[in-house]
Amino acid sequence: MAATDQAETAESGTVEGGTVGKALDVLDQVAAFGRPVRFSELLSESPYPKATLYRFVQTLTGLGMLSYDPERQLYGLGLRLVRLAHGAWQQSSLAPIARTSVEHLAEKVGETVHLAQLDAAQVLYVDKRNAAKPNEVYSSAGKVGPAYCTAVGKAMLAFLPDAERRPILEQQSFHRFTPATIIDRRGLDAELATIRGTGYALDRQEHEPGNICIAAPIQTAGGWVLGAISVTASIERMTLHDLEATAPDVVAAASAIAQSAAAWRFPVSGEISETEKAAECRV
């Protein structure tokens, strides 16, 4: 479940000594509860002494990063985060660039499509499209999942340069979600090699019983992994074999996104040409 997934790698507590890092740890902690919390609840799980934690919580509340309900004395994540995340989603995620491709794929295969990126050893879903009931987008954007047992996660891991993959693998907790979950490094290494061979990754009910997925990595021309796109199906409606038949579509979607990304990134830094100057002059 979501709560379990989150707890998995959440403990990688910031190695940062700074005040800002500590404050963000507190935010993460509130997020980990998944519901508004009492001060004492936080305190009991916090490495900080009462007065210190209290100050943090006060500061964060004052800054809008936490919300506070004085009635019930409950702290929750603040709306300012939603505002900031909107920008993050637009600027740093593949979602806006990939939107058309995601929709295309969803319509073509008639199943749920996910777009994901790596964030600190975890899979972060940044977009989702369900052909049948095309809603609930936000319900998924921002969710996190394990990298070692999801199709998107394995697709990304497989094509990562060794130097980057190693530290990420070391942070995985290898929890057995289902009987099919790969829970040892050796097994995963083999799986990743296979994926490198075929060009796409499969999730054979490794994360959630009854759910199978196929995913392809989104890579720049230079081989840099930007993210992954996947199709999810229920075993009640599709066999793994059926799903594998969509591989060409998934791979095609992934490379279409990669191309859009390349086109998008080019003019970004290009020494701010005339076009951008005009737009920028007046603020």
Added chain:
Amino acid sequence: MAATDQAETAESGTVEGGTVGKALDVLDQVAAFGRPVRFSELLSESPYPKATLYRFVQTLTGLGMLSYDPERQLYGLGLRLVRLAHGAWQQSSLAPIARTSVEHLAEKVGETVHLAQLDAAQVLYVDKRNAAKPNEVYSSAGKVGPAYCTAVGKAMLAFLPDAERRPILEQQSFHRFTPATIIDRRGLDAELATIRGTGYALDRQEHEPGNICIAAPIQTAGGWVLGAISVTASIERMTLHDLEATAPDVVAAASAIAQSAAAWRFPVSGEISETEKAAECRV
């Protein structure tokens, strides 16, 4: 457009002396650009000296709040924000609670429905549903807009207690977006009084030319303003009169949401017993 809206009240620079506040100011600054930025661009608009700003940017990048593209030397908002915002949206926004009502309303009136809350003197859109093309949800969640010239903003302002409304009004910049925009305090006060009379607010192309809206506040039994829900239409498809005919539906949706919210807030914390119930009634 969006950039303008944001710039309006964004300058309310944190009055906080703390390090965390300053770091968040930097985040806001990056957000204000609306695109990845060079260090020097930030520096030129920052109150901090080079070394200080540099350290902030380094820290934030290390913490995942900013992303950095070494290739092009550009900083953007980081994906960690997306992760946190997911929690914020679920915990602190009305969106999950209101979802059914929002969809209901969208289907009934066949136009775009917005759900908004107040965040630091600005309107923050937390959900959206377009009956025609039921997508693009995230494209709207997290967006901000002016409070004084949107239907949702005015609906909330009108029903806020005096003590809360006053400081918010003082932070408004009263920019004239269209000829219909109300740009003086007196005019706005009169408008708010009218809204208190009718129970709903109208936007007569005050923010965007060609767009009209109707909104109702979402209030607890005790009169606390939680947010607002609105219907947006284009003048090409609907007259203001047509739109006003939906008022009962909008108001009904708002009160349905308020009721769900009340029900939701009760069982929130496990060990709250009889003692706190009394406090609740008095809101």
Added chain:
DNA sequence: TTATCGAGTTCCATTATTCGGAACTCTGTT
């Protein structure tokens, strides 16, 4: 080739902020 310039980065003594133990205030309980 060498000088120049600006962007980005590092250093470190000074300064201001954060830290956290302990004491205090409420509110509800024994």
Added chain:
DNA sequence: AACAGAGTTCCGAATAATGGAACTCGATAA
């Protein structure tokens, strides 16, 4: 009336942030 536990405030000590200045690196000019 005494107690208990959550939440809050205080203040000297400990720590982290500050920012001027110096340095590196590329690119452009002389």
